[in-house]
Structures are given as C-alpha cells and as structure tokens.
Amino acid sequence: MEYKTNKHYENFMESLKNFQGDTNCPVFRTLSMLQGKWTLRVIFFLMENNSLRFGEIKRKLPNVTNTMLTATLKELESDEIILRTQFNEIPPRVEYSLTEKGNTLVPIFVELGKWEKKYNA
Amino acid sequence: MEYKTNKHYENFMESLKNFQGDTNCPVFRTLSMLQGKWTLRVIFFLMENNSLRFGEIKRKLPNVTNTMLTATLKELESDEIILRTQFNEIPPRVEYSLTEKGNTLVPIFVELGKWEKKYNA
Numbered sequence: 255m256e257y258k259t260n261k262h263y264e265n266f267m268e269s270l271k272n273f274q275g276d277t278n279c280p281v282f283r284t285l286s287m288l289q290g291k292w293t294l295r296v297i298f299f300l301m302e303n304n305s306l307r308f309g310e311i312k313r314k315l316p317n318v319t320n321t322m323l324t325a326t327l328k329e330l331e332s333d334e335i336i337l338r339t340q341f342n343e344i345p346p347r348v349e350y351s352l353t354e355k356g357n358t359l360v361p362i363f364v365e366l367g368k369w370e371k372k373y374n375a
Numbered sequence: 376m377e378y379k380t381n382k383h384y385e386n387f388m389e390s391l392k393n394f395q396g397d398t399n400c401p402v403f404r405t406l407s408m409l410q411g412k413w414t415l416r417v418i419f420f421l422m423e424n425n426s427l428r429f430g431e432i433k434r435k436l437p438n439v440t441n442t443m444l445t446a447t448l449k450e451l452e453s454d455e456i457i458l459r460t461q462f463n464e465i466p467p468r469v470e471y472s473l474t475e476k477g478n479t480l481v482p483i484f485v486e487l488g489k490w491e492k493k494y495n496a
Binding site for chain 2: 279281288363370
C-alpha cells in the first residue's frame, strides 16, 4: 500500500508501538477531545463563521441548555481549540473563534467526511 | 487559508450545512464508530499485522475480557472495518484482518496523530 512508504506513516506506526494505554495514544487523545455531544457542531459553526457570540451559537443548537453549552465551550477553550475574547463594553461582549490549532482540524475533518461518504453513502 | 480553496473542503462545508443532528453528520458518524475503549487498539494491531487470531489480539490487551473483546470485534465487523475469516479446520480457526475500508482509515489516523503531536507534544 502506497501510504506505507510514507515517512509520516512510519513515524505513526513507531509511535503506536510505544503506547501502552488509551491516554498515551495521540489518535485516541484527539478522538476523545471531540467526543462531546455538541463539540463537533460548535467547531463546525466556528468554521463557517469567523466568530460567534454565546447567544448566536445557542440559537443554532435548539436543544442545548446554557449549562451544556458553557461546559462545551470551556472544554474547547481549555483544549485550545477555541478562543474566548471578552470586549470591555457595557454590557460586556464575549466572542468565540477558532484558534490556529482549531483551524488545522479542518483538513482532518474533510478526510473523515470523505471516508464516511465513500463507504456509507 | 489555503485549504479553503480546495474542492473537498467546499463539498465538506456544503454537507455540513445539511446536517441537522449528530447522526446525519459524516464526521460525527466516523468518530462515533471509533469511540469504544478497545476499538482503536484492535485496529492498530491489525494495521501492524496482516491477520490475527482472537487469542493473539487478547494477549496484546492484558485487561480485556472475552466478552468485551468479542463485542468490539463484532462491532468492527458490522461496520465493515474488519473481516472475520473462519477456516474449516479441526479445531476451527478464525482470523481477523482489516478490510479495504479499514485500511483507508490509516492516512486519517496519521493526520490525527500528527495534529496531536504538533500541538500537545
């Protein structure tokens, strides 16, 4: 298989040999980070829009509660996938946007989406 | 951003607009498929070895029970990621290997692994 001659593939297989459990595997860590019920959708909305306010995200997710959305945003912020910017206005305005790290997830999602569509269309 | 001019990216963003909930999103479906505690590791072992028997996989996962491993393998088989081949010998021999669909996950995992290592090294 073509990809097996790829240097990235070799490094990847090498790193797999060293992982003993879930938390040491880079692929597992990435997947875990994205597992929340609302996580992917929040990322997708921020891919489509440069920045969004809390209320704007909430309106796009009719079934989410404030608590759930706050928890999702906090987790994405602590994973450095989104950036929370507070503007010192009255009343204070807060906007969320993707970080560079968050933006580099896009090509991976494109591949995941292609894979799923190819096989489960 | 460079990838935004990519045709795959455009198709991807187009398909995102159409998804109303978790189950309709191709990325979410792929991620869900990979969420089991042992799922990724079983796939990784089958990436490193062309085929493995039940007992060989079990020895690589010291904490797994027969029930959990059987459930993981059945799920991967029903998702068409692994192939179960039974050889009519006495006693019957069963081997597991990756399908073509399973093999095409490899480049995606390489990207996920690179992403995680780049940002969380």
